[in-house]
């Protein structure tokens with residue numbers, strides 16, 4: 001197997017693209033695919049400041065590597081959820097910080113155990129919420145805080161083609177139209193929240209894993225048991241079986257959807273009716289100042305994580 005470009009021994013065969021590549025040209029391929037997605041979906045420009053959400057896993061660290069190699073202005077942040085199982089949070093934080101240091105990228109850390117004295121599992125147990133719903137809300141909030149603290153124009157996450165295609169597959173199977181309307185790799189800035197983008201949407205999990213190995217990126221191999229990656233595992237396996245049969249299907253499936261997403265964004269009559277009732281104006285949270293639509297002016301993060309301050313405010317009212 002020889003590299004299509006230079007003829008040297010190839011390290012990877014990309015059936016969807018009908019090519020084999022040597023390490024050097026594979027790295028170039030991955031960086032070019034990322035640049036293509038950034039341009040195709042108008043994610044950001046060269047002068048923008050990008051905040052990368054690093055988890056210590058291969059996708060987010062590869063993303064940080066690619067964006068810095070492409071010459072973008074990048075900062076990073078790590079959210080420490082305090083997951084003790086197999087030392088997940090401790091190890092992933094160390095890997096994320098070490099890689100940022102190696103790349104000369106500033107990395108802010110937001111630690112739940114340091115801020116609130118407990119991690120996500122303990123908090124979920126105490127409140128009898130599922131870790132996933134609590135984790136989603138907490139991460140979304142802290143991502144917005146990080147972008148504000150870093151004065152970044154846009155937040156970039158390491159979701160890859162497999163993640164996006166599997167989520168699309170799952171949402172189609174359920175005909176979850178509200179999610180199908182929101183699966184675009186770019187979410188515009190709104191209500192005072194920053195723009196969010198997924199620059200790795202043209203790259204598969206296998207390609208990113210290979211990139212991380214070729215580039216010598218040291219990442220956590222063990223995935224958080226609550227992660228999206230784990231949630232859509234069955235859908236990923238089925239998509240991979242189809243991909244094996246017909247290379248390139250995954251990319252056509254997801255990219256075709258992004259071209260047709262407007263079909264899911266047309267509101268049905270009952271959605272329009274609901275909208276009038278639901279939409280209350282955004283205002284700054286009385287405790288933290290982040291935008292919230294909650295009627296009592298306390299955001300869902302503060303309501304959960306800062307109960308003492310909520311009590312104080314309620315007492316004054």
Ligand SMILES: [Zn+2]
Nearest residue numbers: 003006022025
């Ligand atoms: Zn080559």
Ligand SMILES: [Zn+2]
Nearest residue numbers: 285288299302
């Ligand atoms: Zn708040």
